[in-house]
Amino acid sequence: MGGLRTEWIINTQLRVPCLSERQREVFLALGEGLSTREIASRLAISEHTVKLHITNILQILGLTSRLQVGLVAFAYEAGCLSGCDSCRLGPRSAS
Incomplete structure (x- = not known):
């Protein structure tokens, strides 16, 4: 977990930083395990364009790999993380 920001681990109210709508779509697709092509x-x-979005998401989230982004997205979808207060990340999908 060396690349994860420390405050994500320490903070009891874990939140995902704000992402644009398109970044959110890419973020959630990574959480589903989809490839760049998919x-x-x-x-x-x-x-x-997908690769550019992934690069921007990595920077925003302070992560170093798309696997880490996928894991954070999966945790978000599982309800372990929430979006920021003024965030466009939006609600988790109703699955």
């Missing part, structure tokens, strides 16, 4: 196809954007 995300691009689902969102009707290029693989290059």
Whole structure:
């Protein structure tokens, strides 16, 4: 967990920083384990654009790999994390 921000581990109210709507879609798709190609196809954007979104998400979340992003997204979907107060991350899916 070396790449995870310490405050995520220490804070009792874990929150995911704000993401744009498209970043949110890519973030959640990574949580589903989708590949770059699958995300691009689902969102009707290029693989290059997906990679740019992933790079931006990594920077925003302070993570170093798409696997870490996928794990954070999975934890978010499982209800272990919440979005920031003024966030566009939106509600978890009703699954």
